[in-house]
Amino acid sequence: MTRITRRRLTHNPPITEQGLRWANDLPSEILSIIASQSGSAARYVTLRLVCKGWGDALSMAPFPPLPSPQVPFLLVPPRGVNPTAPCPLGYAYPLPFPVPSRTAFFPLPRLQGTLGCICVGSSHGWLISLGRDSSLSLINPVTADSISLPRLSTMDNPVLSFDKDSSPQYHLRQNGKSFSQFSIVHRSVLSSDPVQDPGFTVLLFLSGLTNCCFTWRNGSTRWNQYLHEPFLVEDVVFVKGVFAAIDRSINLVIFDFRNLETALMIIYQDALFKVLPKEAFLVEAAAGDLWLVLKWVNSGDSRMHRGAIQVFQIHMRGDVDGSREAEAIEIQSLTNYVLFVGHGSSVCVTVDQFPWLAPDTVYFTHFYTKVGKSPNIAHHGGVYKFNVSSKAAHKAFTVGQPRNLLLSYASTSVNKLKKVDNASI
Known part of the structure; x- marks a missing residue:
């Protein structure tokens, strides 16, 4: 079985409020009791980031169960990152959530041992981390569990190569192209939450490889490679025991890895739409339904x-003669459902939860480039919210918003802590 370890948060702000000097003297036993009653991920993160002493103490304490279902974020x-x-x-910000009088933000803290790592996927509340040396990890940004x-080096594929003497990074070479750390993983997704399901599976699609994919099941020592018909994945989601995937032309394919020795690739039909969208996302909705979001x-x-x-x-639908068909029916209203869409990380929740x-x-996120008077290219945009019934779109969060307007969960201000206590991420 896979061992879950706890990393330390290393982005702790110093205490400047005189009224919080008592924090370091609070016994760890009492702090653990307080954390166990936190009731939400936001309050727990607030406790960990109050000061270094609290962060160190809670790094060793059992983490209370996260609220169910998955905490949604994007x-x-x-600012300035492509x-x-x-x-x-450590440099990404999950989606801000409206609270009664203002907008709250949860800054993703720097985790110990992640220097030089990048996030190549987010699934079921976990980040999929890739290091310069081909190391892969699952990291929970709230609990710091990992x-x-x-490593990618366990994959049996001749296009993967790594030479620490000539190159500091792992590279993938395909059709004369070289893919470095920032572009080597095309899509990555988990079948389920590793804490709730010990039998979870990780699925990877590497850049440049359209005829094979890789899986790792909890307890295994290496990656399994599966060859399939050429298919460039746009998005993939785990639903009803299988992985459902689409390409940019919205062709629908099912990958069934329930048998580790063979992978069944089920092609349902040609493209569902004649006009191609700019982006497409798959979401596992209520009762295991499969929803498609087109941008x-x-x-x-x-x-x-x-x-x-x-x-x-x-x-x-599957017919007796083996033929399969798929039909896409537009949803005019989500009623009390809320969708967070991202490649490999889409989530469906309800306003009751x-x-x-x-x-x-x-x-969803939307960015565009803008060239100003200076030679630098600035990236603008952020998170938008779109009402399905009214078709109205509004910007919910702008990248590069002044930090003094952010209600940061890492703040040590007493007043801000009280405001954060009324919200959750």
Whole structure:
């Protein structure tokens, strides 16, 4: 079985409030009791980031169970970072959530031992980390728990190479192209939460490889490679025991890895749509339904139009003769459902579970480049929210917003801590 270890948060602000000097003198036993009653991930993170003493004490204490279902968030790259590149660990911000009088932000802290690592995926509340030396890890940004995965070097594929004497990074070479750390992993996803499901599976698609994928099941010592028909994955999600995937043309394919020796690739039909969207996302919705979210906005557009997002429910049918068909039916209203969409990380929740969220809404990231008077290229945009019924889109969070406007969970201000206590991430 995989060992879950606890990393330390190393981005702890110093205590400047005189009223919080008692924090370091609080016994760890009492602090653990307080943490066990925190009730939400936001409050727990607040406790860990009050001061270094609290962070060290809680790093060794058992973490209380996270609220169910998964805490929804979107990774947003910091200002100045290319939004098309993977996020450096410790420099991304999950989605801000509206609270009664202002917007709250949860800054992702720097985790010990992640220097030089990048985030190549986010699934079931865990980040998938890739190091310069081909090391892979699953990291929970809230609890700082981590699970080490086999290195990419355990993959049986001749296009993968690593020479520490000539190159400081692991490289993938395919068709004359060389993919470095920032582009080697094309898509990565987990089948389930590793804490709740010890039998979870990790699925990887590497850049440049369209005819094979790799899986790792908890307890294994290496990656398994599966050859399949050429298929460039746009998005993939685990639903009803299998991985459902689509490409940029919205062709639907099912990958079944329940038998480790063979992988069944089920092709349902040709493209579901004649006009291709700019981006497409798959979501496991209520009762295991498969939803498809289409984004029609070009990454270069600075304005969000009313038809930016469409949501469909996919129905899959198998005939007696072996033929398979899929049908996409547009959803006109999400009622009390809320969607957070990102490649390999989409989540569906309800406003009953997270009452501070807007119902019938799709949250997503959108960035565009803008060349100013200086030669530097600035990346603008952030997180948008789209109401499915009214077709109205609004910006919920702008990258590069002044830090004095952020309500940071890492703040040591007593007043801010009280405000954070009324919110959750």
